[in-house]
Amino acid sequence: MPFVRDPDIxxxxxxxxxxxxxxxxxxxxxxxxxxxxxGHDVIIGLREESPSAAKVTADGLVHCPLxxxxxxxxxxxxxxxxxxxxxxxxxxxPAIRRGAALGFSHGLAIRFGLIAPxxxxxxxxxxxKGPGSALRSLFLEGKGMVALWAVAHDATGHAEALAKAxxxxxxxxxxxxxxxxxxxxxxxxxFNEQAVVWGAVPAILEAGFQTLVEGxxxxxxxxxxxxxxxxxxxxxxxxxxxxGMREAISNTAELGAVLGGPKxxxxxxxxxxxxxxxxxxxxDFTRQLERDAVGGYPILNESRSLxxxxxxEQVRLTLAKQLADDS
Ligand SMILES: NC(=O)c1ccc[n+]([C@@H]2O[C@H](COP(=O)([O-])OP(=O)(O)OC[C@H]3O[C@@H](n4cnc5c(N)ncnc54)[C@H](OP(=O)(O)O)[C@@H]3O)[C@@H](O)[C@H]2O)c1
Numbered sequence: 001m002p003f004v005r006d007p008d009i010x011x012x013x014x015x016x017x018x019x020x021x022x023x024x025x026x027x028x029x030x031x032x033x034x035x036x037x038x039g040h041d042v043i044i045g046l047r048e049e050s051p052s053a054a055k056v057t058a059d060g061l062v063h064c065p066l067x068x069x070x071x072x073x074x075x076x077x078x079x080x081x082x083x084x085x086x087x088x089x090x091x092x093x094p095a096i097r098r099g100a101a102l103g104f105s106h107g108l109a110i111r112f113g114l115i116a117p118x119x120x121x122x123x124x125x126x127x128x129k130g131p132g133s134a135l136r137s138l139f140l141e142g143k144g145m146v147a148l149w150a151v152a153h154d155a156t157g158h159a160e161a162l163a164k165a166x167x168x169x170x171x172x173x174x175x176x177x178x179x180x181x182x183x184x185x186x187x188x189x190x191f192n193e194q195a196v197v198w199g200a201v202p203a204i205l206e207a208g209f210q211t212l213v214e215g216x217x218x219x220x221x222x223x224x225x226x227x228x229x230x231x232x233x234x235x236x237x238x239x240x241x242x243x244g245m246r247e248a249i250s251n252t253a254e255l256g257a258v259l260g261g262p263k264x265x266x267x268x269x270x271x272x273x274x275x276x277x278x279x280x281x282x283x284d285f286t287r288q289l290e291r292d293a294v295g296g297y298p299i300l301n302e303s304r305s306l307x308x309x310x311x312x313e314q315v316r317l318t319l320a321k322q323l324a325d326d327s
Contacts, residue, residue, distance in 0.1 A: 045069030107186030146172030
């Protein structure tokens, strides 16, 4: 797998370029601050009456309306929610300079054809593999976050060099930049979000909690067992992989894991995973994401409300309060 780090990357393609960061949320803020700290010329584009304007100013950066920022830049990064990127791009397209570069941190808008960029634009992606807060904190520690990079359209002949230079400038070259494609990054990212870490793992934590409580275990003990050990698992897997994690736990836990895991993650679960991947590739999920946004996010709003009042959350709050009171 092609993998490059800072010593392999030429920073000059970005050195004299002005970069417009459109959106100042999770990725926008982290990327803008990392670029600024690296000495790059950064301008932030915000929508009218943006609640983020004060934060941009407090961070020592300059902001202006979206089209104005785009018109002044050589590289235009679209760092707002994926489901509104097409509307955002269509609004600013006439303002983007001829021969400029359009950058993404996720492949969805290009993979599913939500945006058809002007043919004179370079189109590249640098997708950090983690949240913006971690991208920023790692940068401040002198470290970096792994990212995938790709080029969807090379109008100038310099798009690949620019993508790598951008990845290095936001700190990802310290850890490593992996060559990918918009389609691969998008499909794998959506799959993980739905079928593994962010979809299936929380669902299994909650199902385990409910099963223990139904079986007569106190909610507090059920919570500590099913949710409380998650951080420990993540740390062990990060430091030693799945095999190191197995070796770090007791024989009792290890044999239980070996026998119990496959009973839960069985043939049916794998079929469900394959179905999710097929739905993602067919564009079903992307259409649902767009529909939810157009309707004012009814699905997301309902799920957030339900999560706040769920028994597992009430137990977490009670435990946190008790632990704080006792300390
Ligand atoms: N979350 C992550 O850390 C992460 C990780 C890897 C890749 N990515 C990718 O990075 C990109 C940005 O994601 P994100 O999570 O950073 O987004 P986000 O935090 O949700 O973006 C928020 C920003 O987008 C602006 N925005 C929202 N709706 C807008 C609209 N209709 N017009 C103009 N601006 C609008 C907001 O404006 P206001 O300030 O005015 O509210 C805010 O500045 C996405 O492609 C995502 O897939 C994200």
